[in-house]
Amino acid sequence: MPDQPFTRVLAWLREPEVSTDLLQIGKSVIAATAAWWLSGYVLDSQMPFLAPWTALLTVHATVHRSFSRGIQTTVASTIGVGISFLIGNFLGVSLWTFALALLVGLAGARLSWIRDEGVAIATTSIFILGSGFSSQQPLLGERIGELALGVAIGLAVNLIVIPPLRDQQAARYVDSINRRMGDVLCSMGREFRESWDTDQSDSWLQETLSMSEELNSAWASVRFARESRRVNPRDYLRARRSASHGSSGSSSAKVGYEDILERVDEGVSHLRNLTRTLSEASYGEGKWDDRFRVEWADIVTDAGKSVADPDADVAPIHDRLNELSSRLVQGELPSQTWPLYGALITSVRHIAVIVDDVASDREAREGEKRSRQK
Structure with missing residues (x-):
């Protein structure tokens, strides 16, 4: 029958694992896009990629995991912003200070209470120091606000858009x-x-x-x-x-x-x-x-x-x-x-x-x- 391939595809899409994965992809896209729009077009941020990045990290497969990992992401990213702020302002941005920020960030990622998202310390440092820190002189409070915005949007999307039951x-x-x-x-x-x-x-x-x-x-x-x-x-x-x-x-x-x-x-x-x-x-x-x-x-x-x-x-x-x-x-x-x-x-x-x-x-x-x- 000509509709058999369509029927098989439809049945495959209705599989719980497949439908949940597709829904998760869609929610991640929605959360990251919304965070990027708010950060770049509404708040006119100098670094509009921080909010969508943290939003993407926050949208996990379960609401509970989004909450727990979202908190870890916020803490780890805030530490990364702080490290970048201190190194950039007091030591400047150079090859060895960039390596120093990564060293401190990766060492901090081993902390047990943020181990799941601890690498965000290092990646946040890469984003901030590698995006022209000296010319933009980012404010600590603004960067932390953008990170919190991304986490909040990720949590909201995961709560509102059909949170999964397995x-x-x-x-x-x-x-x-x-x-x-x-x-x-x-x-x-x-x-x-x-x-x-x-x-x-x-x-x-x-x-x-x-x-x-x-x-x-x-x-x-x-x-x-x-x-x-x-x-x-x-x-x-x-x-x-x-x-x-x-x-x-x-x-x-x-x-x-x-x-x-x-x-x-x-x-x-x-x-x-x-x-x-x-x-x-x-x-x-x-x-x-x-x-x-x-x-x-x-x-x-x-x-x-x-x-x-x-x-x-x-x-x-x-x-x-x-x-x-x-x-x-x-x-x-x-x-x-x-x-x-x-x-x-x-x-x-x-x-x-x-x-x-x-x-x-x-x-x-x-x-x-x-x-x-x-």
């Missing part, structure tokens, strides 16, 4: 890992019902290792989502709207992505242990008990469906594992097979507990999403 990214990571865990469990059930080989076990193990890498990204996204809600007027307005609709907000308080990820991390660990157990068993000799083979495969497959989709209609996993264990105890299994069978049952039992947690977490998150969309 909960969508966090939810997508959680759902993605859950689906991948479910797919591996379903694959295990299918393979175990018939047969499996070492290569298949290795692919499951590699998939669990990849899940752990995705979990690292998920943790970063969750921390970012929590930061994006701090000092964010959108979150405050949503809370007020929820209160006006009679929502107590308790569902939001119950939902914690950090807790969800901890449970998912445990699930991945148990899944990896289960994978290694099957991998080692693939080298062993002897025939599997058919009753165990069929029932355990069915339970693992249903556990995978439950992890990938908590709304899936499957019988309770935990109860079925107990019934399987009871029947095996009453049967006549060789004693050497029990360690292996017991390890497989125990691993799935741990995952079954997490299946229930995942289902309740999904329900709580869906309730939170619905309350925010009201």
Whole structure:
């Protein structure tokens, strides 16, 4: 269809990461341009680049980070202006005083309380000393005012122009890992019902290792989502709207992505242990008990469906594992097979507990999403 490329581009633009990045670029352009116009055309500044430069430094991905980094930028830039003022007035501008200003600025950038934006000390010195200090004789108060103007505009733009909320990214990571865990469990059930080989076990193990890498990204996204809600007027307005609709907000308080990820991390660990157990068993000799083979495969497959989709209609996993264990105890299994069978049952039992947690977490998150969309 001729509209497919346009549809794909539109879908790509609607991705939370892409739309947030594009919005961030737009806000940076707006803030820097507004600061340059006010500094150059309204205030008639001799150095109109200071305000847009600090505005650009202030517009960060979250409102909270803009506040904290904006304060650091103001302090660091003010120190840089002070250093330039002292060196320019008392020592003049020359090759060695320029190097001295950079030396002091870079040394000051190592201060722990302005480390994130400390390099602004040196860059401010470069701008002021390198822009004709001796001919312009910049006033200390005016330069500091221009820096404060840039920071103020950057903060204002980040507050007013759709400050980001990153909960969508966090939810997508959680759902993605859950689906991948479910797919591996379903694959295990299918393979175990018939047969499996070492290569298949290795692919499951590699998939669990990849899940752990995705979990690292998920943790970063969750921390970012929590930061994006701090000092964010959108979150405050949503809370007020929820209160006006009679929502107590308790569902939001119950939902914690950090807790969800901890449970998912445990699930991945148990899944990896289960994978290694099957991998080692693939080298062993002897025939599997058919009753165990069929029932355990069915339970693992249903556990995978439950992890990938908590709304899936499957019988309770935990109860079925107990019934399987009871029947095996009453049967006549060789004693050497029990360690292996017991390890497989125990691993799935741990995952079954997490299946229930995942289902309740999904329900709580869906309730939170619905309350925010009201």
